[in-house]
Amino acid sequence: MDELMKILQELRPDVDFEKETALITDGILDSFDIVALVGELNDAFDIEIKPNNLVPENFNSAKAMMALIEKLQDE
Amino acid sequence: MQTSVLERLDASAARYADKVMFKDPEQSLTFAQFDRLTKSIGTYLIGVTKPGDPVAVMSGRHVFTPACFLGAVRAGCFYAPMDGDMPKARLNQILSVIQAPNLLVDRAHLEMAQTLDYDGNIIVMEDIMETAADEALLSARAATLVSTSPLYVIFTSGSTGKPKGVITSHLSLMTYIDSVCKVLDINDTDIMGNQSPLDYIAAVRDIYFPVSRGASTFIIPKNEFAVPTALFATLNREKITALCWSVAGVELPAKLGAFDEGKPEYLKKLCFSGSVMPCKYLKIWQEHLPDVLYVNQYGPTEATASCTYYVVKEKVDDDTVLPIGKPYDNYRIMLLNDDNTPTPDGEIGQICVSGPILALGYYGNKEVTDASFIQNPLNANYRELIYKTGDLGRWGGDGNLMFHGRMDRQIKHLGHRIELGEIEETARLVAGVKDCCALYYKEKATLYLFYTGEATSKEIVLYFRANMPAFMVPRKLVNLDEMPALPNGKTDMQALKAMFR
Numbered sequence: 001m002d003e004l005m006k007i008l009q010e011l012r013p014d015v016d017f018e019k020e021t022a023l024i025t026d027g028i029l030d031s032f033d034i035v036a037l038v039g040e041l042n043d044a045f046d047i048e049i050k051p052n053n054l055v056p057e058n059f060n061s062a063k064a065m066m067a068l069i070e071k072l073q074d075e
Numbered sequence: 076m077q078t079s080v081l082e083r084l085d086a087s088a089a090r091y092a093d094k095v096m097f098k099d100p101e102q103s104l105t106f107a108q109f110d111r112l113t114k115s116i117g118t119y120l121i122g123v124t125k126p127g128d129p130v131a132v133m134s135g136r137h138v139f140t141p142a143c144f145l146g147a148v149r150a151g152c153f154y155a156p157m158d159g160d161m162p163k164a165r166l167n168q169i170l171s172v173i174q175a176p177n178l179l180v181d182r183a184h185l186e187m188a189q190t191l192d193y194d195g196n197i198i199v200m201e202d203i204m205e206t207a208a209d210e211a212l213l214s215a216r217a218a219t220l221v222s223t224s225p226l227y228v229i230f231t232s233g234s235t236g237k238p239k240g241v242i243t244s245h246l247s248l249m250t251y252i253d254s255v256c257k258v259l260d261i262n263d264t265d266i267m268g269n270q271s272p273l274d275y276i277a278a279v280r281d282i283y284f285p286v287s288r289g290a291s292t293f294i295i296p297k298n299e300f301a302v303p304t305a306l307f308a309t310l311n312r313e314k315i316t317a318l319c320w321s322v323a324g325v326e327l328p329a330k331l332g333a334f335d336e337g338k339p340e341y342l343k344k345l346c347f348s349g350s351v352m353p354c355k356y357l358k359i360w361q362e363h364l365p366d367v368l369y370v371n372q373y374g375p376t377e378a379t380a381s382c383t384y385y386v387v388k389e390k391v392d393d394d395t396v397l398p399i400g401k402p403y404d405n406y407r408i409m410l411l412n413d414d415n416t417p418t419p420d421g422e423i424g425q426i427c428v429s430g431p432i433l434a435l436g437y438y439g440n441k442e443v444t445d446a447s448f449i450q451n452p453l454n455a456n457y458r459e460l461i462y463k464t465g466d467l468g469r470w471g472g473d474g475n476l477m478f479h480g481r482m483d484r485q486i487k488h489l490g491h492r493i494e495l496g497e498i499e500e501t502a503r504l505v506a507g508v509k510d511c512c513a514l515y516y517k518e519k520a521t522l523y524l525f526y527t528g529e530a531t532s533k534e535i536v537l538y539f540r541a542n543m544p545a546f547m548v549p550r551k552l553v554n555l556d557e558m559p560a561l562p563n564g565k566t567d568m569q570a571l572k573a574m575f576r
Contacts, residue, residue: 011550013533014540024301030545031300031327032489038331051303051332059301 001066007040008062017062024056034059041065047072079220079245081148083287084110091263091289097138098313099294104138106285112142114208116179116200117149121212123177123196126151126219129228129438131175132274133157133166133184134200136294140273141282143179143200144227151216153225155240155438156274159184164542165238167192169230172240172439222246228438229276231376232493232547234484236500240438241276241376247432251379252283254403258370258384259344261317263289266341268315270295270324276376277349277490280319290317300324303333310339318342321349321490323520329356334363348372348381350487351478354395361390373399373478376492377447377462379432382406383476398475399468406430408476409461410468415452418469423479426468427451429461486515488522491546498524498547505530505538510558512566513549516575524549525571527557 008017015028023029029037037059038049047069058068077083087096088110096106104112120130130147132154134140140156147154155173157166159180170178170193177196180188188197226245233239255261261284269292271277284290293313299306306328309315318325318339325347328334345360345367352371361369374382385400402408410424411417418424429451436444451459467479484495498513507530514523524535532552539548559570 009533013536024298027298029301030297032323032546034301035327035330036550051336054302054304054331056298056302 001062003044004041004062004066004069007037007044008065011037011040021061023061024059029059041069045069045073076222077245077249078222079148079217079224080145080226080249080283080286081217081220083249083283084113084145087286087289094263094289095291096285097141097292097294099137100296102138104142106289109138109142109145111208112139112204113145113149114210114213115204115206116143116146117213117216118209119198119203119206120147120150120152120177120179121209121216123198124150124152126216127224128152128177129155129173129175131155131157131170131173131178132180133159133178133188134181134273135159135183136273136297137181138294139181139200139204143181144282145286147179148220148226149213149216151219153227153242155228155230157230158272158274158544159187161544162540162542163187163191165544168238169240172230172238173228174439220245222249223435225435229274229376231276232485232491232497233443234494234496236497239440239443242435242438243376243379244435247379247434248279248283249287250405250431251381251403252280252287254405255280255346255372255381255384256284256288257404258386259317259319259346259368261288261290261344265290265317265344266313266315267292268295268310268313268318269293270300270318270320271490275491276380277319277321279380280346284317300327303328303331304336307333307337307339311337311341314341315339316341317344317346319346319348322347322352323349323490325360326353326356329359334359338363342367344368344370346370346372346384348374349490352397354391354397355393357387357397358391358393358395361387371397371399373466373476374428375462375464375466377434378406378428378430378464379434382408382426382428382432385475396477398471398473399478400475406432408468409453410470411452411463417453420470421472423467423469425482426464426466426476427461428464429459433460433462486517488515488520489546491544493522493547498522498549501539501543501547502526502535502549504542505535507531508535510566512558512568512571514568514571514575516551516572519575521551521575522547522549523551523553523571523575525553525555525558525574527555530554 092107228240230238269281369387372381509528511526559567
C-alpha cells in the first residue's frame with residue numbers, strides 16, 4: 001500500500017487519496033492520469049492491467065486499486 | 076454567398092426540424108428545439124448587449140452549451156467560450172482580456188462564476204431559455220453581421236504568461252467547414268462523437284457540421300476516455316460514424332488495449348490533428364478498422380483549425396512518418412526562409428498561411444497581432460496578410476508537405492498547444508523557486524520542470540493545479556542545486572534533457 005500511495009501522491013499531489021472514493025466517477029483522475037498510472041503500476045508491481053480492468057470500480061479509490069493489484073499478482 | 080453561420084442554422088433547422096442535432100447522456104435537442112433555444116437566448120441577450128459585443132460563455136459538456144454559443148450570435152454578438160474546470164486564476168486572466176459585459180453560465184457554474192474577478196452581468200442560461208423569441212429584433216441583429224464579423228474568440232497559451240484570444244470570423248469558419256466537409260464527405264447521415272472540450276478549437280467541427288451539413292453530434296462524457304471499453308460501447312450504442320479527435324484522444328484507446336475487447340462498429344471516418352501521430356497507434360486502428368477513412372490534419376488556431384490534410388491510403392508501420400499533406404481549398408501555403416525569401420522545393424522553411432481563413436488577430440493585443448500577421452514579403456503590390464506559423468515544413472517530391480517541428484519553444488502536449496515559456500513564468504511565481512527550465516520529453520509525452528531553490532515539488536504542483544489548466548501542470552519535477560549552463564551563460568537544455576528518464 002505504501003508503494004501505491006507514493007506513486008499516487010507523486011502523480012497527483014493535490015488529491016487526498018486516503019479519503020477519495022470516487023476518483024473516476026467524479027472525474028478527479030482524468031484519462032491522461034489513468035494512462036500514466038497504468039504504466040507506473042504495471043512496472044512497479046510487475047502486473048499487466050488489461051482494458052477490462054479499466055472500470056471505475058477498480059480505480060475509484062486507493063483501496064480498490066490495491067485490491068486490483070493483489071488480484072492481478074495472484075493470477 | 077452567406078453572410079453568417081445563422082443562414083446555415085436557419086436552413087438546417089427548416090430542413091431537419093425533427094432530427095436529433097446534439098445529444099449527451101442525459102438529453103438531446105432536435106434541430107427545431109436547438110434553433111428555438113438559440114432564438115430565446117438571442118432575444119434575451121439583445122436586451123443586454125450592443126451588436127458586436129463579446130459574450131463570455133462558461134457552460135458544461137452538454138447539449139445546451141452550443142445553443143449558448145449560437146444564441147450569442149443570434150444577438151449579433153460573438154462568443155468567448157471558457158472551460159469552467161479551469162482554475163479560477165486562468166479564467167480571471169481570460170475575462171480580463173475579453174472584457175465582456177455579459178457572462179452566460181449554466182446553473183452548475185453559477186456559484187463558481189460569482190467567485191471570479193468579474194463585475195459584469197452574470198446570466199444563468201436556464202433562466203432565459205423560455206424567453207419568447209422576437210423575430211423582428213432577431214432579424215435586425217442578424218442584419219448587423221457581415222461575413223468578416225467575429226464569430227468567436229478562443230484562448231490559447233501565450234509565451235508571456237497571459238493567454239491569447241484568437242478571433243475567428245464567420246467567413247473563416249464557414250470556409251474551413253466547407254473545405255473539411257469535402258475531404259471527409261460529411262453529410263446528414265453522419266453522427267459525430269465529440270471528444271474535444273467545447274471551448275476548444277477542435278470542437279468547431281462537432282458544432283458546425285450539424286449547423287452546416289445536418290449531421291448529429293453526440294457529446295461523449297469526459298471520464299469515458301479513462302474507461303476504454305465504456306468508450307467503445309458508447310460509440311456503438313450511439314452508432315457514431317465520424318470522429319474528429321486530437322491525436323492524444325486517438326492514441327488513448329489503442330494504448331489502453333481497447334481493441335482487445337471490441338471496436339467501433341459504425342465508424343467510417345476518423346480525422347485527427349493537434350500533434351504528430353505516432354503511427355504505432357494508428358496501425359492498431361488500421362488493423363482493426365481497415366475500411367475507415369483516416370485523415371491527418373495540420374494547422375494552427377490562427378488559420379481556423381487546420382490548413383492542410385493528408386488522406387492516409389497506405390498501411391502504416393510503427394516508424395511511418397505521415398505527411399501533413401496538401402492545403403485545403405481556399406488555403407494558401409508557402410514556405411519562407413528566415414530572410415523572407417521563398418524556400419526552394421525540397422528545403423526546410425517556415426510554414427506561412429494566407430487566405431480567407433486567417434484569424435482577425437489576437438483580441439485586444441495589437442502588438443502581438445501585428446508581429447504575427449504580416450504583409451506577404453513577396454508581394455509589393457497590394458495588401459495581402461500572411462500568418463507565420465512558427466512551424467517548419469518541406470515540400471516532398473509528391474507535392475505533400477512534411478512537418479519538421481517548431482522554430483521556438485512551443486510544444487503540443489495531450490492535444491493542447493503550450494508555450495514552455497509560460498510554464499516557466501508560472502513556476503517563477505511559486506515562493507522558493509529560483510531558476511527553472513521547462514522541457515518536453517516527447518517520447519514519453521511528459522512535461523518536465525527542472526528548478527533550483529527550496530520549494531518542494533508538491534508546492535509547485537499545487538500552485539500549478541490552482542492556477543493553470545490541467546494539461547499545463549508539469550508531471551515530473553527535478554530539483555537541482557544549480558542549473559547547468561552553457562559558456563554563454565544560457566541554460567544548457569541538452570544537459571537537462573539527458574536527465575529524462
